[in-house]
Amino acid sequence: MSGINAVTTNAPKGGVRYERVTVREDGPVGLSPIYTGICGTDRGMVLGHLDFSYNPDKQDFIVMGHESICRVTSADSKTGFREGDIVVPVVRRPGGCINCRTGRQDNCSDGKKHEAGITGMNGFMRESFTDSPEFLVKVKDPALARVGILTEPLKNVVKVFEVFETVSRRSIYFSEDSTYEGKNAYVIGTGAEGFLFSMMASEYGFNTSILNRHPIDENRLKICDAFGMDFVDSSKGIPDENVDLLIDTSGDPATLLNFIRRMNYNSIAVMFGTNGKAPPADFTGKDIDHIVERNISLVGSVDAAKVHYSRALSYLSRWNSMNAGALSSMITDEKKPSDVSVFTERNPESIKIALDWS
Numbered sequence: 001m002s003g004i005n006a007v008t009t010n011a012p013k014g015g016v017r018y019e020r021v022t023v024r025e026d027g028p029v030g031l032s033p034i035y036t037g038i039c040g041t042d043r044g045m046v047l048g049h050l051d052f053s054y055n056p057d058k059q060d061f062i063v064m065g066h067e068s069i070c071r072v073t074s075a076d077s078k079t080g081f082r083e084g085d086i087v088v089p090v091v092r093r094p095g096g097c098i099n100c101r102t103g104r105q106d107n108c109s110d111g112k113k114h115e116a117g118i119t120g121m122n123g124f125m126r127e128s129f130t131d132s133p134e135f136l137v138k139v140k141d142p143a144l145a146r147v148g149i150l151t152e153p154l155k156n157v158v159k160v161f162e163v164f165e166t167v168s169r170r171s172i173y174f175s176e177d178s179t180y181e182g183k184n185a186y187v188i189g190t191g192a193e194g195f196l197f198s199m200m201a202s203e204y205g206f207n208t209s210i211l212n213r214h215p216i217d218e219n220r221l222k223i224c225d226a227f228g229m230d231f232v233d234s235s236k237g238i239p240d241e242n243v244d245l246l247i248d249t250s251g252d253p254a255t256l257l258n259f260i261r262r263m264n265y266n267s268i269a270v271m272f273g274t275n276g277k278a279p280p281a282d283f284t285g286k287d288i289d290h291i292v293e294r295n296i297s298l299v300g301s302v303d304a305a306k307v308h309y310s311r312a313l314s315y316l317s318r319w320n321s322m323n324a325g326a327l328s329s330m331i332t333d334e335k336k337p338s339d340v341s342v343f344t345e346r347n348p349e350s351i352k353i354a355l356d357w358s
């Protein structure tokens with residue numbers, strides 16, 4: 001039989017199949033995934049909840065997968081890659097706008113970019129594919145062959161902190177000792193992104209709390225300990241303190257609003273999580289007063305650029321050498337690509353599910 005095995009869906013309708021497909025290939029670097037990761041976006045596509053997802057031209061399916069770590073299987077020396085190199089492919093591919101033309105398709109200004117496995121471009125959940133060298137980020141630390149699957153979600157975090165640094169410059173934001181110590185960062189959500197945001201806030205020196213509306217399991221508590229974060233079960237109340245940096249991974253308006261009401265002078269709230277199905281919340285004139293009178297910045301941030309992938313890999317190397325066990329325990333499940341039930345069944349103790357292609 002011709003073709004290769006791949007995990008596919010029919011966007012935006014949904015469904016999921018592990019099947020043999022034949023798709024057009026045109027890059028000079030041959031790749032095969034070691035692991036691909038599953039996130040909420042993949043689940044949303046399978047459930048048919050992601051209206052903005054679409055199949056590539058002339059295909060009635062899309063190969064899924066935007067989180068991956070791959071091995072180079074063939075490359076000529078002009079590409080700068082060699083057989084055996086480990087790489088992470090960039091998810092977003094540029095359209096023609098000014099941001100796309102300067103390598104910042106994460107800030108695309110006309111929506112004409114594509115995203116592997118999401119919008120109009122086949123993703124990485126397939127036995128092999130080819131790509132162009134400019135969209136590959138080399139993984140230099142061989143210890144990252146497994147936890148490197150976190151590069152893609154972490155690159156979003158790196159960008160958010162760049163946005164935070166840009167926005168925070170509008171006033172003196174540092175503490176009097178020139179650090180972020182004594183400042184409170186709250187991260188809403190205890191999924192993989194929530195943990196990676198918390199690790200970074202902790203890295204920056206914030207008093208970091210990670211929050212959810214229910215208790216969390218032992219593995220998650222251990223990760224909090226290892227990286228110096230406090231877990232807060234917000235159903236039992238929130239500490240009586242001001243929030244200087246709020247990062248939301250839930251996309252739930254009521255949750256977000258609840259914390260915006262606790263935000264400090266000159267504080268920053270970054271919205272990262274999306275959930276188009278979330279119920280509306282009661283945003284009032286008093287909330288606007290609070291935001292205006294305290295100079296609060298509300299910012300949205302999506303995706304990240306190639307530079308953020310590289311920086312994410314540096315952080316992963318450092319965190320992996322500091323806390324190898326804890327970082328690795330973020331990857332709670334390894335499954336076979338043919339086991340497509342992982343897209344629809346949910347184990348609350350799972351953080352990052354990796355499909356093992358080796």
Ligand SMILES: [Zn+2]
Binds near residue numbers: 097099108109
């Ligand atoms: Zn663009």
